[in-house]
Amino acid sequence: MPIAHNCILAQVPTEQLIVNGIALGSIIALAAIGLTLTYGILRLSNFAHGDFMTLGAYFTWLANINGVNIWISMILGAVGTVLVMLLSELWLWQPMRNARASSTSLIILSIGLALFLRNGIIFIWGGGNQSYNLPVVPAIDLMGVKVAYYRIIVVVMAVFAIAALHFLLQNTKIGKAMRAVADNVDLARVSGINVEQVVIWTWVITGTLTAFGGAMYGLITAVRPNMGWFLILPMFASVILGGIGNPYGAILGAIIIGLAQELSVPWLGSEYKLAVALVVMVLMLLIRPQGLFRGTI
DSSP states (O other), X not given: OHHHHHHHHHTSOHHHHHHHHHHHHHHHHHHHHHHHHHHHHHOOOOTTHHHHHHHHHHHHHHHHHTTOOHHHHHHHHHHHHHHHHHHHIIIIIHXXXXXXXXXXXXXXXXXXXXXXXXXXXXXXXXXXXXXXOOOOOOOEEETTEEEOHHHHHHHHHHHHHHHHHHHHHHHSHHHHHHHHHHHOHHHHHHTTOOHHHHHHHHHHHHHHHHHHHHHHHHHHSOBOTTTTGGGHHHHHHHHHHHOXXXXXXXXXXXXXXXXXXXXXXXXXXXXXXXXXXXXXHHHHHHHOTTOSSOSOO
């Protein structure tokens, strides 16, 4: 039976795998940007990031099944995710920073938060798969390749979100302040930058992008409690590959990871996608630990 399964996988056209990889990479990119921003500005390796992604998908699903348009549902899902992230900042991360907690303590706390969020989702909404209330749309033919409609939507939305982030970081006052804090928080504070305001904005941007990533992942798969947890390794692999703290590097790293995972399916099967991300991450750490780009905003 496994041989037959692999034969079926091998029949998938390479072009189709590339399209799937770009769509997956676009989703990972949105979440990886948030992950690298929280590390670059807050010096926090947040292992709960994947579960915030899941939470955004569930908030979107909850609004959608109650009659709200899917696009408005995504906005509501982002708002809900940002609020939960701000509560975690108020109750967890800010007190830990004030207590000058070690990076190890912060990692352990983030893992505990991840477990809390995941089990809270299971407690409230159950452990089964959920689906949005959406019409069935036929695949679109792009140069001979049948592409699922919602995969195209995912890529387009990701491009717009990344373009908006680029504009914010490069052309707004808060974006310049975020870059200054990422470079040197003490110097930024002495220069008159409101660091606490930058922290709040970091969570707002991170929560928005992460929730959109989770909601978009629900468009091409299903909404389930462990969806974000299984993406946390590709997220970290993308961040390390692109350069820790560099959002543009995280985008490129995510696309590479998404393509590598999908293109490996005919040879390894879908069960080993995470192993591919792990191998890429380990190789990058061994060959070029600083990543492809300098780790800064």
